[in-house]
Amino acid sequence: MHRVVVLALDGVYPFELSIPVRIFGTAADSRGEPLYEVVTCGLDPGPVVTSADFAITVEHGASAIDDAGTLVLPPFECGPGVPRDVLPSRLAAALRRIRPGTRVVSICTASYVLAAAGLLDGRPATTHWNEADRFRRAFPAVRLDPGVLFVDDGDVLTAAGVASGVDLCLHLVRRDHGSAVANRVARLCVVPPWREGGQAQFIDRPVPEPAAASTSATRQWALGELHRPIVLTELAGHARMSVRTFSRRFREEVGMTPGQWLVQERVRLARHLLENTDLPVDRVAADAGFGTGASMRRHLSGVLGVAPLAYRHAFRARTASA
Template sequence: MAAHRVAVLALDGVTPLDLAIPTQIFTTRPETPYEMTLCALDTKVATTAGFALLAEGGLEQVRTADTVIVPGFEPLLSLPDAVLDTLAEARDRGRRVVSICTGAFALAAAGVLDGLHATTHWKHIDEFERSFPAVTVDRDVLYVDEGDVLTSAGVCCGIDLCVHIVRRDLGAEVANRIARGLVAAPHRDGGQAQYVPAPVAVAGEASLSGTRGWALQRLGEPLTLRVLARHAGLSQRTFMRRFTEETGTTPLQWVLNARLGRARELLETTDLSVDQVARDCGLGTAANLRLHFRRTLDTTPTAYRRTFTHSTSRSPVSSPAVPRTDQLPPGCPGPPAPAAATWG
């Protein structure tokens, strides 16, 4: 494979987690063509965590890169003209330009996002919209793909975006392999959970996202392969193949994960009995719910509720929000709520 040069541009005030995401995903591997270089205006870069980083590359490496990625940084800091000019030049030359989280502020300041759709961290999205009226802000997505310009929402959405880029470049198999290595979902539907009560399609995403969203609204109903394939208008065989390519898992395993995610949310946010939780999430009986909790999470529903909720904070709900953990890998121990902590 021909080498694909990736420049990760660390700006002063860079967020270490945002920086770690692309440097991990685009590091050199035998099965990928990426050659990643950490770049900065100056060799030493201050981070929001109080320590400094040493960058091996400068703006010259950014100018020669095929893909330029700007991780999140403190958006109140002003950016040097040299940085803004370099980002604008990359866009003008047709290079792929990407931002993670508040890195969108740098792309917008350079004019890269003018006339395009973009997103950023939910905390800063109002400020972003006020500051850059030439940009159409999408609040309800994990990331936006505008071809050669891509932006992600807060923090962990950078994983979604970078895996999406790998999937675009190299196909689902390589992307899924990298996602599994990160113990991350190969693909997630949905938006920034702080604002959106139900999943919406990600810009440019695959055609079966509509069926997955439809299924998430009906977890308490029978969701067989036949039912899902019929909704998608495909044969069962074609549906199975395409679904697995897009999500990295089978339809029925995906449904089970979604139901467990919903059960976890109901246990955290309501006082519903375990029997009622089992019925509402589509697992039928308390015994079946306990079986899957023990297999997947190595705990019981009651113990899970004690661990991840406070009795004074729960109240019955008639229509709970769709869970944000439907795509978590089996066995992931973390709780799905609060969504801000889980998904950035």
């Protein structure tokens, strides 16, 4: 059983602290057997102060990190005058317990801890959009992308603010055990299995007048038409907007262009069909709107780094055995 260790530091935010145990703790195989063991620890066993008006008590100290398959760091509130970009000596010592091969995950501003420890140097990462400028100044060696909900760089993963921790944990369940298990976890937790767009849709901006139209209905319509070519003028016409207005509002709401979004959704549909059906690759490509198997292979390889048949072999096997 894969062991997930969650490190609760003084000032921890309770909501984010609870995400890993809720998501990983819900994941089970077809017999109902848990797929993960989730352990919460502090630097020492005992009380941990939270950012709320209550404390928690953990049974485990930092030695729990020794056996972690995945280590998750939720965000925490620093004390007055304590800089986020400086790693306290006891926390640095705890992180040195991470064994090779352990996945390390940060949620929200816990990315500062990974960056201060040097774990993000030269690597892609994200953090809460409101911290992006400060983070870049503190850690110029990190390839920060503040426009996404999370970044998966293999053994180091970073999530943006708050609920994006849910997105990232579900992504890990999907990566480990396939979409069927992750989707069941999402249903049981009453959350979407994935969310459209990135952080751009949550960044402060002037609120549009109530009469302003949204691209939401057109996106829903387009999801039912992915099997065929869809052009920008058709999307704008469905939304009853000019192409220029539609493109601007689409990017504001979703955080990417309509073309990028269509490719993303087609890749998701192709992944679902590869994982859950025995349809030939060319039929999957047609049903997902890629037209040809070659086109789908190019897009899947660009996004996932694997060819369709290799992806099916990996995830159909995991789903069947789950």
